[in-house]
Amino acid sequence: EIVLTQSPGTLSLSPGETATLSCRASQSVSSTYLAWYQQKPGQAPRLLIYGASSRATGIPDRFSGSGSGTDFTLTISRLEPEDFAVYCCQLYDDSHLYTFGQGTKVEIK
Amino acid sequence: QVQLQESGPGLVKTSGTLSLTCDVSGHSITSDNYWSWVRQPPGKGLEWLGQVLHGGPTHYNPSLKSRVTISVDKSKNQLSLTLSSVTVGDTAVYYCTRNGAKCLDHWGQGTLVTVSS
Numbered sequence: 001e002i003v004l005t006q007s008p009g010t011l012s013l014s015p016g017e018t019a020t021l022s023c024r025a026s027q028s029v030s031s032t033y034l035a036w037y038q039q040k041p042g043q044a045p046r047l048l049i050y051g052a053s054s055r056a057t058g059i060p061d062r063f064s065g066s067g068s069g070t071d072f073t074l075t076i077s078r079l080e081p082e083d084f085a086v087y088c089c090q091l092y093d094d095s096h097l098y099t100f101g102q103g104t105k106v107e108i109k
Numbered sequence: 110q111v112q113l114q115e116s117g118p119g120l121v122k123t124s125g126t127l128s129l130t131c132d133v134s135g136h137s138i139t140s141d142n143y144w145s146w147v148r149q150p151p152g153k154g155l156e157w158l159g160q161v162l163h164g165g166p167t168h169y170n171p172s173l174k175s176r177v178t179i180s181v182d183k184s185k186n187q188l189s190l191t192l193s194s195v196t197v198g199d200t201a202v203y204y205c206t207r208n209g210a211k212c213l214d215h216w217g218q219g220t221l222v223t224v225s226s
Contacts, residue, residue, distance in 0.1 A: 001171075035212035037155075044204055044216040045155065051210065088155060092211040096168035098145070098157035 002026050004089055004101035012109040019076040021104045023089035028069045033092040036065055036074045039103075040085045048087075049074065076106070084108050111136040113188075113205050113217035123226045127195050131188040131205030131217055138186045139163040143208035146179055146190045148201040149219075156201075158190065160208060195224045 003026040011019055023034070031052035037045035047056040049065035052072055062077040076083055089101040117129035129146075138144065145160040159169035161179045169177050178191045188205050202221050206213040 033211045037213075044219050045213075046216070047209070047212055047214050050212040050214070056212075056214065090155075090212065096160070096166075097170065098147075098160075098213070100155040100157070102154045 001097070002029060002091055002093055002099060004091055004099055006087075006089060006101035006104045008104060009102075010105045010107060012107050013079055014109045015079050015081055017079050019074075019079055019083070019106050021074040021076075021087055021106075023067075023072045023074070023101050025070045025072075025091060029091055029093070031068050031072070034065075034067070034072050035090045035092075037088045037090065038083075038085050039088065045088065079106070081108075111207055111215040113207065113215060115203060115205050115217045115220040117203075117220060117222070119221060119223060121195055121199075121222060121224050123196055123224055125195055125224075127190070127192040127199060127203075127222055127224070129190045129203055129205075129220065129222070131190075133186050133188060133205075133207075136207065136215075138181045138188065139183050144179075144181065144188045145206045145208055145213060146177075146188075147204045147206055147213065147216075148199075149204070150198075150201045158192075161188070197224050200224045 007022045034052040036049040039045040053065045086103045088103045112134045114132045143160040146158040159179045161167045202219040204219045205217045207215040
């Protein structure tokens with residue numbers, strides 16, 4: 001089973017700054033199978049990015065995804081107050097198994 | 110607009126069976142999409158339980174495979190989950206989802222299930 005490790009665990013930033021979140025896979029994966037979600041307290045996760053870099057419907061362009069192989073990045077430019085949340089990466093592998101990272105919390109500094 | 114709504118008992122006794130349903134609106138359960146269940150223990154991360162395709166294969170998380178069953182009811186446009194022999198470790202918010210391109214693109218609001226003796 002491929003393990004996804006996210007870093008940092010918590011990111012403290014101010015509105016207007018840029019957040020850079022990392023998701024590292026324990027072995028090389030296809031970028032087609034890598035997605036990112038945002039989750040706010042008491043809410044269901046929301047799909048942000050799929051295929052490592054494609055924004056889901058309705059997601060602002062300040063959210064961008066990149067990476068390949070084992071290292072993937074979610075970048076949030078110009079943080080808005082509503083962007084402070086937990087972000088989670090997800091992998092779908094050839095065994096038809098979805099795996100999630102443990103999450104990165106982006107908090108207001 | 111795709112909408113999903115989970116429902117079921119909020120409290121299940123240890124060693125019993127957890128059963129949840131998910132009403133789907135705005136999209137046919139018999140489409141080419143897979144449908145999944147995901148859970149999240151309080152204060153912890155997400156765990157995918159399995160997925161089903163109407164008229165097609167079902168895939169389960171190996172860590173739960175012997176206890177979990179996921180199915181669809183096309184007459185009700187509904188997804189269901191059963192998890193047997195539950196323990197307190199199965200206490201979680203349970204979400205149903207529609208699968209997109211190797212991702213989970215629509216989620217229900219989730220329902221909390223507590224396992225207790």
